[in-house]
């Protein structure tokens with residue numbers, strides 16, 4: 001069988017490795033840390049920095065195709081890798097999603113709706129942006145933000161100075177606050193033949209900026225559900241995308257607004273592990289090796305809950321529930337805010 005190279009050895013890389021192994025593929029993880037979660041389950045692991053050209057070349061030469069579990073891979077590393085092996089999903093998806101400004105203009109270019117936004121580089125441009133967009137608003141770093149990090153809420157004019165200080169000089173965008181009723185995401189996949197498969201949208205609840213639960217089915221009308229899935233397909237087709245993508249959406253009284261896209265398997269898609277025949281991890285591996293995609297049909301109602309930091313103390317208690325599947329990431333240290341594992345609780349079986 002082929003060997004799949006995965007950039008990043010966190011829990012997503014780990015679950016991709018497990019899925020690859022199940023399909024008969026070997027995996028090779030590239031991750032700077034000595035003991036990444038994926039390191040325990042992958043066939044090989046290169047411990048090197050993304051700046052290490054020699055290590056990148058050896059890694060690429062050892063695999064047949066390269067994929068990734070996070071979108072912030074340095075461009076220079078990708079330049080080296082892509083001369084040796086194909087990178088899937090491709091460069092365009094990474095370019096668009098690495099920068100919130102590029103991402104928003106791409107989405108609007110497709111005719112999709114986003115929060116109103118403006119480019120912010122300094123105090124003067126922030127003041128101008130606040131005047132244009134109004135409050136409440138959120139200032140976000142353009143790059144490298146995740147789990148709500150690199151964000152500052154602006155409710156009044158007094159928050160402006162603190163918000164700009166929080167950005168520490170990093171390029172940012174100001175987003176108008178979307179008055180949503182709830183948040184959903186579509187986990188969608190596109191194969192090498194252009195076939196698209198979407199999972200049923202999940203409803204997401206965040207706590208302290210971190211995803212707390214995803215519930216399927218989400219509260220959506222039939223037409224909202226169709227809108228969500230069609231919109232996700234449109235994004236994938238526009239990028240000539242190969243692999244799984246997470247599309248985060250706000251549900252409002254006058255339609256769906258796109259929050260952000262993630263060119264990879266997504267935390268809000270973990271429910272598929274116990275709710276679908278082919279889960280998002282197998283789907284992603286199928287896509288990047290050129291296999292046909294699974295259908296994505298859901299056979300259960302599921303609540304996924306992240307186990308964050310000290311939540312792992314509850315694992316033994318959670319294991320008493322016979323309808324709860326437990327997924328642990330093998331991380332030794334339970335720091336606050338650190339994703340240690342998740343559970344998928346089956347709440348109903350579909351007929």
Ligand code: ATP
Pocket residue numbers: 115138145146147148149175176177178179183206209211248259260
């Ligand atoms: P992730 O871990 O999903 O990558 P992130 O750090 O990239 O998160 P966002 O998804 O942009 O951050 O924002 C985190 C959460 O903050 C959103 O899921 C939503 O609850 C809230 N939020 C972000 N932007 C807006 C907005 N413009 N209006 C209202 N709420 C927002």
Ligand code: MG
Pocket residue numbers: 145146147260
């Ligand atoms: Mg994000």
Ligand code: MG
Pocket residue numbers: 248259260
């Ligand atoms: Mg998000």
